[in-house]
Amino acid sequence: MASVSASHLILFIASMLIAASVAGTFTDSVGRLSEALDEQGVLISEEVRTDVEIISDSGSDALYDDAESNLTLLVKNTGSGNLDAESRQIDVLVNGSYQTDVTVSLLGGSGVVWGQGDVVEVVVGVSLGAGDHRAKIIVNGDEEVLEFRT
Secondary structure: OHHHHHHHHHHHHHHHHHHHHHHHHHHHHHHHHHHHHHHHHHHHHHHHHOOEEEOOOOOOOOOEEOOOOEEEEEEEEOOOOOEEOOOOOEEEEEOOEEOOOEEEEEOOOOOOEEOOOOEEEEEEEOOOOOOEEEEEEEEOOEEEEEEEEO
């Protein structure tokens, strides 16, 4: 009779050890999942608050300077959050090609805070021939397109 109780006690202790290790693993996994969801929530919040508009006139002669091979775009922050007025903040594609020669400057102000309602001048060093062209600005996932003719 004592041997049956001893074997039950050994099985009970083994079951408790296995349950404790499984619970520890689940707790750790749930903690990591929670942290990942928090980080994703912050990124989505930034995307939702970001909204920009290209306010350049597509028919203007000031849009493209053939002599300097510069495309100048005026972009307004119409979202509810502040952005950085830096070229690392803005991705520019011209006719589907990613542009690396991009200069961003805040109009009517100094510094790098691109606040709500503020306008930045984006100057892209790109050589364009005569014809129809397309410029795409991407800021925090918000995309705006301007179609123009040179």
